[in-house]
Every structure is written in structure tokens, then in C-alpha cells.
Amino acid sequence: MPAPTAHDIAKAAKNAFQDAQLIPASERAKALHEIQLSLQASKVEILQANQEDIKAAEAEVKAGNMSETLLKRLDLNKGDKWDSMLQGILDVASLPDPTGTVSYASELDDGLELYRVACPIGVLLVIFEARPEVVVNIASLAIKSGNAAILKGGKESNRTTTLLAKSISAGLAKTAIPELYVQSIQTRAEVSSLLELDEYIDLVIPRGSNSLVKSIQNNTRIPVMGHADGLCSIFIDQEADVTKAIDYPAACNSVENLILHDSIVNTVWPSVAKALLEANVKLLCDPTSLNALKTCFSALPNMETLVTPSELSSYDVEHLNLTLSVIVLPSLRSAIQFINAHSSHHTDSIVTESDEAASIFCRGVDSAGTYVNASTRFADGFRYGFGTEVGISTGRIHARGPVGLDGLVTYKYMMKSQAPSGHIAAEFGxxxxxxxxxxxxxxxxxxxx
Amino acid sequence: MPAPTAHDIAKAAKNAFQDAQLIPASERAKALHEIQLSLQASKVEILQANQEDIKAAEAEVKAGNMSETLLKRLDLNKGDKWDSMLQGILDVASLPDPTGTVSYASELDDGLELYRVACPIGVLLVIFEARPEVVVNIASLAIKSGNAAILKGGKESNRTTTLLAKSISAGLAKTAIPELYVQSIQTRAEVSSLLELDEYIDLVIPRGSNSLVKSIQNNTRIPVMGHADGLCSIFIDQEADVTKAIDYPAACNSVENLILHDSIVNTVWPSVAKALLEANVKLLCDPTSLNALKTCFSALPNMETLVTPSELSSYDVEHLNLTLSVIVLPSLRSAIQFINAHSSHHTDSIVTESDEAASIFCRGVDSAGTYVNASTRFADGFRYGFGTEVGISTGRIHARGPVGLDGLVTYKYMMKSQAPSGHIAAEFGxxxxxxxxxxxxxxxxxxxx
Structure with missing residues (x-):
């Protein structure tokens, strides 16, 4: 049998989706339990394939073609990763069914009723990095929400993801859900072909860099729910509690920009800076914040090596390491404007004891998450209570922020006339x-x- | 002053949107009242411009360059169109505020609360046909939902829409909402430039043909909520009530495909066909439905002129006139498959007295609207109770079917720590x-x- 083409794969996914519309939600939960058993039964085989992926990756790291971070993400046997991946399937299975619920219902006339009902989206094409457990997370969410899925992981995890997908199909085969409900693909060429097939694929979900998301948006008519990196900010307000101001930036390894209200430059800022420097955080400072440090700590040991002047472009960079870009601004309003201009609209936080400042910040900052006295690292589907997540959407259409089951459903309207003669629109006016x-x-x- | 570039327009819209985030919803309702007054005060001037648009269009119709239908849509003074346009503004003003409502709230820890809150999307670029009242409908919905908007109507209505937009700005000028909250543009070149500006524009809403929507999807990274034409079907089930079966197809000038269960071809179908032919509906029939008619009505007057054999492509055409493509299928399941393959996923209806068939049809048909014993013409924002509508979305992401205020909001997550020491994510695990x-x-x- 020749390998299926992208067209075959997409068409099979759409057929699987449509054939499954009459299958009750309980069967989808059952499928997740079968998949968990199937994965457990294939554990040895899967971890063996995972070892091969890791070996190949180690060679790449040695040759300088791959980062250590990427290598670490590949390992499916590290700590409790395997067990928590399997537990995650059962957790998703036990969440409430996201489909079938009514969000709007209206009696238009005697015996003519309208319902807006949550339903699955259709066929999802999900593209993600070389993290094998993501195959299982996303397959669980897709099945639970009633969507068919085509999954493409980073090529470095191909051996592992192929076997994971095989186990998922084997689990599905024990239920009424079609086996091709979840399929996996291996090549970029397949992705390119699939991006053309808007008659079969309903939503593309890319996880990765801004450039990956943009490139996919540039090459498809299909709606894209992008999960790009976050450029997050913390604003230390004039009414900030000093302890919290010290805690947050240090705890937030995901923050890029630290914004200081100018009234606290000589009071709170030096203590914050001291804590950051002790934690080995590199600081790119604007002139005001830099001068304040020079005045206070001419002798602080890490100053020379860790503190450098910022450039204009420093505030648009995702550092992805222990670096913060620091800027001093004259007001809450100017901080909000700065965040809206420079952040990636992901998650931003204010440190303040003022209820008014908190309220203005949360309304004014145009991001998926706006926090008060809480670390931006809370932006996560598990932490939000969604069991697991598809990713963190940096778009603002359909689903925003951490995406769980709710983000994978849409709705349809159902209308029924119970009147003896039915209903036609011409009777009204x-x-x-x-x-x-x-x-x-x-x-x-x-x-x- | 030189005319603003597309970049100026888009940037001004984004600034207007962000500046308005702290303005209370009551001011948005006030703005709608001011706009209603402003339009009323400029009525003579606007209708004069509308007359000029109509005169130019009449010349085009005479020259054979424009359809009568398009000409008719231009007239803002026909019947009660002007008054109902103005009443529509007040109706939208009185609808509940779609922003600020919480759809998910969770206590993550003592004193750490998470809220998912409805909020506006941002800047909308709306492209629509030459129907001047649509400017006012969409501006009302955009303002009420807190979105800034850039509006482009069909060029045949340019004189009218320019003055309508001027009145809208004059109304906004009497409130705290920025005047550039709603802007209008006149040229396709401006649209092309705006489609590049994903940093300023958050959603493109094109109303029109499938080819317009596809062309926009092909030329932008910005999410597109398409409002293309509908290709709708009615299925007459084996348990259909004959009277309803006769009523619906005749009443539904928006239906393209009539699907018959084969068990009713010689019973219900001849009566349905008779009523359709009396109403001057052209029928493109498959062999089975055609033979049934020939057997029953060899002598029916309209048969010769109105009934012709269908082709394979007949079931993928939006007739946009009194024509129905007819096909006979052996089961409810095959009818659902046929609809999913041929319909535009807009609105489809079943005529049946069977609760089971109704339920299977509503679940199985993958369309924005699935109806039982009701005409597909009910698919409309006003009829659904939304006051007015942006259009009928034929996409399935974010908003589906008739789009009212609910379809113009997204959400953000707000989180606040009330704990004396705030909250950091590292405390959990x-x-x-x-x-x-x-x-x-x-x-x-x-x-x-």
C-alpha cells in the first residue's frame, strides 16, 4: 500500500470527524482510558524509540547543531514525565464534557425555540516542538472535545511520536471512534500541503516562535490559533509593596521588561536591583535606572558584569535567559502605553497596593493575562484549572491565553418548531x-x- | 493637510481603541444616542448624497454595468429604511453591555483569584457591499461592544457612506470616545494596504461572495471572519408532514438543494413539486425525482419549461433565484453526508415528525444552523434576537452564524493576589x-x- 498523501490524510480526518458526530461523549472518555492502557502496554517499546531519538540528538548537540534545552525536552523517561503524561489522559477524561452545553436559548415564537450549543470545531492541524508528551496532551484534549486531529511534532522526536500515535490509534480501535481520528505526520512538506486544504482542515494550531506562527499565517487560508513566545512585563507602581516588588521579578524567569514608576527609582528600585543581581540576573538599564544604581551601589560586586545600558531595541527582545530590560516611566498611564506598544499581549503584571491602580492596569493593558501582585508564570492551563493545555494562544480571536477544552469547541444554532404547522419566516413582519x-x-x- | 495613509488610519484606530479602554460602557451607549441625533440632523444632506449615488448607479444600470438588485439596495430613503436604521441604533444602545461579564472564575489558592472576562477584540476592518445602512448597523455594534472600526462599503455608495461616517464622527465628538474610533475608507488600495498591518488590525470582517472572502484570506495574516453566501439544503424525511413539506421549499427563497428521502418520492414529492411549479420555481432534478414527476404529471403546464435534468455540479451552485436542485437519497445518513459534502455549512433544515430523525440531523449536519420544521430564512441576527447583525459568519472559529454583539468580543484573564505576601508560581508543586x-x-x- 502506498503511503497516504496529505490529501488522503486530510480527507480521512474530515470523514472521521463527521462519522463521529453521533457517537456519545461517554465513548470519547472511554477512548481516553483505552489509550492510557494502550500506551502503558507499549511503554518499553516507546521508551526504546525515545532513547534512539535522544542518542541521535546527543550527536547533534556534540556537533553543535542542537541546544541542550532541546535535548532535555526530548526525554520521556525523565523524573515522573511518563507517569504524569498518563495521569494527564485520565485527568482530561474526567473533566466535564465541553460539548452540548447551551450558551443562548430563546423562544422566538410559540413553539419555535432557538439554542446555541457548544460543538467541536472539526479537524485540527497541530504543529509543535520536539516534546513527545505534547502528542498525548493534545490528542487527549482533541478527543475529549470531539475534534479530529493531525499532529506534527518536531522532527527530533519522530521515532517517539510515531509510536505514541500508533498507541493512540490502537486505543481508539477498541472504541466506536474511527481509528484515523488522530493521525500523525512527519514532514514539513506534508504540513505545506495540508495548509492548502481548507475544505478539510478547520483550524491550524502552531506552537513555537513568532516566525513559525507568522510563516503559517502567511501560507494558509485556514484560521490559525498561534501559540508564539511571550514578551511579558512587570510594572512596579508608586504604591508597590517593597517585599512583593523584590519577589516578583526574581521569581519570574519569564519576564522580559521591568517597568519602574519614577517615584520609586531611589527607594524600591535599589533593593529590587540588589536581589536581582544576587540572583545573577543581567540588567539592561535605561539612563535613569542606571544612574540610580550607580548612586546607590558604586561598590556592588556584580554591577560591572551584570548591568549594562539598554538600547531602544532592548524592550522588544525575548531574552529567554536571566536578563531583564529595565525602564523608568512617569506614570501608570505611560506604563500601560509602553506595555501595549512593546509586549506580545501575553501576560503582564502590576505590583501595587492601590485598588485603583490595579483596576486601571487590568482594564488598560491589552493582554491575554493582566495580573495584580502575582507572577506572570501563573499563565498556564494546568495552573488555571484546565487539566492540561493546547498551549498559550497569543492571538485574540476564539481563544486567548492558556487554551484548554473550552478553546477547542465552537457552537452551532439548533432551531425546532413544535407548532402543528411548523414555522416559516414569511409569517413575521x-x-x-x-x-x-x-x-x-x-x-x-x-x-x- | 495631506490625506491620511492606510498606516495613519490603522495606527489612529489602534490608539483610539487603547485610549478608550478606561471609558465606561455607559459612555458607549451615550455615543450611540449622540450618533442617532447627529444623523437625524444631517438627514437632508445625507439623502441628497444618496440621490447622487442612485443617479450614478441608474446610469450604470442603463449601460448594463450594474444589476437592478444592486441599485435597489442603494436607496436609503425607500420605505421605512431611514427610520428603521435610526431606530436600530437606539435598539443596540439598549442591549446589555457584552463586555465585563465573567465566563470562568476560580480560586487557585487562598487569596489568589482568576477571572475570565469578556472584552472587546480591538480594531475591526469591515468590508461590505454597497448597502449604506450597513455602515450605521456595524458602527453601532462596534461601538457598543467597545471595538474601534475601519469601514469600507461598496464604491457605488461612496457619497452616502462618507457622509454617514462624518455624522458618526460628529456624534462621537460629543463624548469621551475618540473621534477616530470609527473611520471610513473608500478604495480597494487602502484595503490592500490595511491587510498588511496586523500590528494594528485585529480582525477582518468581509461580507460578500466566496471569492471575496477567499481572496482576503489569501492576502492577510490577520484573522478573517468571513460572511460569504450560503448554500442551504432542505431534507424531506420519510416521516415528513406533507403540509410542512410543501410549505418550506416554497417559502425558502434561500434554499438551493432539496433532498428527498426515497420513500416519499411517489407520495409527498409530487405535491411538493406541484406547489413549487405553481410558484414558478425552476427545478433541476436527478433521474429519480424527474421520473416520478413524469409519471405523475405528464400534462402539468409548467413542467416543460421549469423542470430540467440536474448535472453533478448543480448541487454546488448558489442559484440566487427561484431555482432548486433536487436529489433523491436512500436514508437520513446519506442525506447528512450529502449536505456536509455540498452545503456551505450555513443553515440546513429537516422536515420530519420523528424526534429521532430530528436529533440525528441536528447533531450530524455540520452547519452553523440546523433546523427542524422551520425555514432556513430564520438565520438572521434580528430574528435570533441580537438587535441587528454584523452578518452571517460562514467560518466556524470565534463566531458562527448570525453575528451580534457576542461575536465582537473576546476575553482576557485577570488575576489578583490578596495575600499579604502576594503569590509566586514557585510556591506550588x-x-x-x-x-x-x-x-x-x-x-x-x-x-x-
Whole structure:
């Protein structure tokens, strides 16, 4: 049998999706349990393949072609990663069904009822980095929410992900859900071909760099839910608590920009800087914050090596290491404007004891997450209570921030006439019947069997 | 002053959006009242410009360059169009504020609360046909939902839409909302330039043909909420009520495909066909439905002129006139498969007295609207109870079907620590604090002032 083409794969996914529409949600939960068993049964084989991926990666690291970070992410047997991956499947299985719930219901006329009902989106094409456990996380969320999925992991994890996908299909085969409900692909060429097939694929979910997300957006008509990197900020307000101001930047290895209200430059800032330098954080400082440090700590040991003047471009860079770009601004309003201009609209936090400043910050900052006295690292599907996550959406359409099951459903409208003669629209209008639009209080569609 | 470039327009829109984030929702309702007054005050001037648009269009119709339908849509003074346009503004003003409502709230830890809050999307670029009242409908919905908007109507209505936009700005000028919150543009070149500016524009909403929507999707990274034409179907089930079966197809000038269960070809279908032919509906019939008619009505007057054999492509065409493509299929399942393969996923209806068939149809048909014994013409924002509509989305991401205020909002997450020492993520994990994830029952964010 020749290998399936991208077109075959996409068409099979759409067929699997449509065929599964009448399968009850309980079968989807059952499928997750079967998949967990199937993975457990293939553990030795999968970890062996994972070892091969790791060996190949180690050679690449030695040759200087791959980072240590990437290598570490490959290992499926590190710590409790395997067990928590399997537990995650059961956790997702036990979450409430995200489909079938009614978000709007209205009686348009006697016996004519309208319902807006959550339903799956369709076929998802998910592209992600070389982290094999993501195959299982995303397959679990897709199945639970009733979506078919085509998965493409980073090529460095191909051996592992192929076997994971095989186990997932084997689990599905024990249920009424079609085996091709979840498929995996290995090559970029397949991705390119799939991006053309908007008749079969309903949503592309790329996880990775801004450039990956942009390149996919540039090459498809299919809607894209991008999960790009975050450029996050912390603003230390004039009414900040000094202890919290010290804690947050140090704890937030995911923060890029530290913004200081100018009234605290000579009071709170030196203590914050001291803590950061002790934690070996590199500081790129604007002239005001730099001068304040020079005045206070001419003799601090790490100053010379860790503190350097910032450039204009310093505030648009995702450092991805222990570096903070620091800027002093004259007001909360100017801090909000600065964040809206420089952040990636991911997650930003204010340190303040003022309720008014907190409220203005949360309204004014145009990001998926706006926090008060809390670290930006809380932006995570598990921490938010979603069990696991597809990723953190940096778009603002459909789903924003950490995406769980809710982000993988859309809705459809169902309408039923119970009137003896049915309903036609021509009966309504000026001088004819008027719409009632009586709100109905229900969470399910009463006529669905 | 030189005319603003597309970049100026987009940047001004984003600034207007961000500046308006702290303005209370009551000011947005006030703005709608001011706009209504401003339009009323400029009525003579606007209708004069509208007359000029109509005169130019009449010349085009005479020259054979424009359809009568397009000409008719231009007239802002026809019937009660002007008054109902103005009443529509007040109706939208009185709808509940779609922003600020909480759809998910969770206590992650003592004193650490997370809220998912509805908020505006940002800057909308809306492209629509030459129907001047749409400027006012969409501006009303955008303002009420807190979005800035750039509007481009069909060029045939340019004189009218320019003055409508001027009145809208004059109304906004009497409020705290920036005047450039709603801007209008006139040329396709401006649209092309704006489609590049994903840093300023958050959502493109094109209304029009499938080819317009596809062309925009092909030329932008910005998310697109397409409002293309609908290709709708009615399925007459084996358990259809004959009267309803006769009523619906005749009443649905928006239906393209009529699907018949084969068990009713010689019973219900002849009566349906008779009613359709009496209503001058052209029928493109597959062999089975055609033979049934020939057997029953060899002598029916309209048969010769109105009934012709269908082709394979007949079921993928939007007729946009009194034409129906007819096909006979052996089962409900095959009808669902046929609809999913041929419909534009807009609105489809079943005529049946069977609760089971109704339920299977509504689950199985993958369209924005699935109806039982009701005409597909009910798919409309006003009829659904949304006041008015942006259009009927034929995409399935973010908003589907008729789009009202709910379709123009997204959400953000707000988190606040009330704990004396604030919250950092490093406090949680194995052997440390565990997340509580206690559901909070609230519809608003308590700490927003």
C-alpha cells in the first residue's frame, strides 16, 4: 500500500470527524482510558524509540547543531514525565464534557425555540516542538472535545511520536471512534500541503516562535490559533509593596521588561536591583535606572558584569535567559502605553497596593493575562484549572491565553418548531406576527436524544 | 493637510481603541444616542448624497454595468429604511453591555483569584457591499461592544457612506470616545494596504461572495471572519408532514438543494413539486425525482419549461433565484453526508415528525444552523434576537452564524493576589502548595473599579 498523501490524510480526518458526530461523549472518555492502557502496554517499546531519538540528538548537540534545552525536552523517561503524561489522559477524561452545553436559548415564537450549543470545531492541524508528551496532551484534549486531529511534532522526536500515535490509534480501535481520528505526520512538506486544504482542515494550531506562527499565517487560508513566545512585563507602581516588588521579578524567569514608576527609582528600585543581581540576573538599564544604581551601589560586586545600558531595541527582545530590560516611566498611564506598544499581549503584571491602580492596569493593558501582585508564570492551563493545555494562544480571536477544552469547541444554532404547522419566516413582519425573544433558561437542548 | 495613509488610519484606530479602554460602557451607549441625533440632523444632506449615488448607479444600470438588485439596495430613503436604521441604533444602545461579564472564575489558592472576562477584540476592518445602512448597523455594534472600526462599503455608495461616517464622527465628538474610533475608507488600495498591518488590525470582517472572502484570506495574516453566501439544503424525511413539506421549499427563497428521502418520492414529492411549479420555481432534478414527476404529471403546464435534468455540479451552485436542485437519497445518513459534502455549512433544515430523525440531523449536519420544521430564512441576527447583525459568519472559529454583539468580543484573564505576601508560581508543586481550583460564582470581577 502506498503511503497516504496529505490529501488522503486530510480527507480521512474530515470523514472521521463527521462519522463521529453521533457517537456519545461517554465513548470519547472511554477512548481516553483505552489509550492510557494502550500506551502503558507499549511503554518499553516507546521508551526504546525515545532513547534512539535522544542518542541521535546527543550527536547533534556534540556537533553543535542542537541546544541542550532541546535535548532535555526530548526525554520521556525523565523524573515522573511518563507517569504524569498518563495521569494527564485520565485527568482530561474526567473533566466535564465541553460539548452540548447551551450558551443562548430563546423562544422566538410559540413553539419555535432557538439554542446555541457548544460543538467541536472539526479537524485540527497541530504543529509543535520536539516534546513527545505534547502528542498525548493534545490528542487527549482533541478527543475529549470531539475534534479530529493531525499532529506534527518536531522532527527530533519522530521515532517517539510515531509510536505514541500508533498507541493512540490502537486505543481508539477498541472504541466506536474511527481509528484515523488522530493521525500523525512527519514532514514539513506534508504540513505545506495540508495548509492548502481548507475544505478539510478547520483550524491550524502552531506552537513555537513568532516566525513559525507568522510563516503559517502567511501560507494558509485556514484560521490559525498561534501559540508564539511571550514578551511579558512587570510594572512596579508608586504604591508597590517593597517585599512583593523584590519577589516578583526574581521569581519570574519569564519576564522580559521591568517597568519602574519614577517615584520609586531611589527607594524600591535599589533593593529590587540588589536581589536581582544576587540572583545573577543581567540588567539592561535605561539612563535613569542606571544612574540610580550607580548612586546607590558604586561598590556592588556584580554591577560591572551584570548591568549594562539598554538600547531602544532592548524592550522588544525575548531574552529567554536571566536578563531583564529595565525602564523608568512617569506614570501608570505611560506604563500601560509602553506595555501595549512593546509586549506580545501575553501576560503582564502590576505590583501595587492601590485598588485603583490595579483596576486601571487590568482594564488598560491589552493582554491575554493582566495580573495584580502575582507572577506572570501563573499563565498556564494546568495552573488555571484546565487539566492540561493546547498551549498559550497569543492571538485574540476564539481563544486567548492558556487554551484548554473550552478553546477547542465552537457552537452551532439548533432551531425546532413544535407548532402543528411548523414555522416559516414569511409569517413575521410589519402587520404580521412579531418575534417574542423570550429568554429560555436551560443548559441543554431538550429535543436532542 | 495631506490625506491620511492606510498606516495613519490603522495606527489612529489602534490608539483610539487603547485610549478608550478606561471609558465606561455607559459612555458607549451615550455615543450611540449622540450618533442617532447627529444623523437625524444631517438627514437632508445625507439623502441628497444618496440621490447622487442612485443617479450614478441608474446610469450604470442603463449601460448594463450594474444589476437592478444592486441599485435597489442603494436607496436609503425607500420605505421605512431611514427610520428603521435610526431606530436600530437606539435598539443596540439598549442591549446589555457584552463586555465585563465573567465566563470562568476560580480560586487557585487562598487569596489568589482568576477571572475570565469578556472584552472587546480591538480594531475591526469591515468590508461590505454597497448597502449604506450597513455602515450605521456595524458602527453601532462596534461601538457598543467597545471595538474601534475601519469601514469600507461598496464604491457605488461612496457619497452616502462618507457622509454617514462624518455624522458618526460628529456624534462621537460629543463624548469621551475618540473621534477616530470609527473611520471610513473608500478604495480597494487602502484595503490592500490595511491587510498588511496586523500590528494594528485585529480582525477582518468581509461580507460578500466566496471569492471575496477567499481572496482576503489569501492576502492577510490577520484573522478573517468571513460572511460569504450560503448554500442551504432542505431534507424531506420519510416521516415528513406533507403540509410542512410543501410549505418550506416554497417559502425558502434561500434554499438551493432539496433532498428527498426515497420513500416519499411517489407520495409527498409530487405535491411538493406541484406547489413549487405553481410558484414558478425552476427545478433541476436527478433521474429519480424527474421520473416520478413524469409519471405523475405528464400534462402539468409548467413542467416543460421549469423542470430540467440536474448535472453533478448543480448541487454546488448558489442559484440566487427561484431555482432548486433536487436529489433523491436512500436514508437520513446519506442525506447528512450529502449536505456536509455540498452545503456551505450555513443553515440546513429537516422536515420530519420523528424526534429521532430530528436529533440525528441536528447533531450530524455540520452547519452553523440546523433546523427542524422551520425555514432556513430564520438565520438572521434580528430574528435570533441580537438587535441587528454584523452578518452571517460562514467560518466556524470565534463566531458562527448570525453575528451580534457576542461575536465582537473576546476575553482576557485577570488575576489578583490578596495575600499579604502576594503569590509566586514557585510556591506550588510536588511537596509544596497545591492548587485549589475552587469554582467561584460571580458574573463580574470584584476588584474592578
Amino acid at each position: 410589519t402587520g404580521k406576527k412579531q418575534y417574542k425573544h423570550n429568554k429560555l433558561h436551560t443548559t441543554t437542548v431538550p429535543f436532542l436524544i | 510536588t511537596g509544596k502548595k497545591q492548587y485549589k481550583h475552587n469554582k467561584l460564582h460571580t458574573t463580574t470581577v470584584p476588584f474592578l473599579i
